[in-house]
Amino acid sequence: MQTIVEAAPVSNTAVWAGRVMSGLIILFMLFDSGIKLIPLDIVIQTCAELELPTSVGFARGLGILGLICTILYAVPQTSVFGAILLTGYMGGAIATQVRVGNPLFSHLLFGVYLGLILWGGLYLRDPRLRAILPFSR
Numbered sequence: 346m347q348t349i350v351e352a353a354p355v356s357n358t359a360v361w362a363g364r365v366m367s368g369l370i371i372l373f374m375l376f377d378s379g380i381k382l383i384p385l386d387i388v389i390q391t392c393a394e395l396e397l398p399t400s401v402g403f404a405r406g407l408g409i410l411g412l413i414c415t416i417l418y419a420v421p422q423t424s425v426f427g428a429i430l431l432t433g434y435m436g437g438a439i440a441t442q443v444r445v446g447n448p449l450f451s452h453l454l455f456g457v458y459l460g461l462i463l464w465g466g467l468y469l470r471d472p473r474l475r476a477i478l479p480f481s482r
Contacts, residue, residue: 355469363469367418370463374415374431381408395441410434418463425474428467435460 381388384404392399414434418427435456442453468474 355472355475359469363466363471366462366466367424367470368466370431370459370466371415371419373459374411374418378408378411378415381405381411384408395445397441418467421471424467424471428463431463432460435463 381404384401388404389399389401392404397403411434414427414430416427417423418431420427439453439456442456447453468478
């Protein structure tokens with residue numbers, strides 16, 4: 346019987362590429378969550394532009410939610426669950442951008458770009474994910 350690692354091998358370079366991709370997402374989300382926890386004035390201004398509540402509590406709630414999802418993504422045992430939650434978080438950001446009619450490539454698809462990096466990084470670094478989603482045999 347094959348183990349997951351034997352069933353879905355990947356080069357050491359690919360694993361490191363996945364770690365770098367995941368690290369970039371983690372750093373971005375820590376920054377994003379951090380500025381919402383403070384919250385910086387730009388967060389409140391952006392909430393107003395996006396027609397979201399402009400209260401400090403709302404901004405901090407988003408910051409806490411983003412931080413929890415990011416921590417779950419960063420921990421290997423919960424990384425797939427964290428990726429699923431972060432995908433939902435990004436989906437909410439995309440829906441907000443659609444609702445206010447922001448530009449496609451710079452605003453609306455930014456969450457898609459982050460999601461692709463997030464899942465790509467996880468796919469390269471996690472043999473369990475490669476085993477259940479084999480792209481080649």
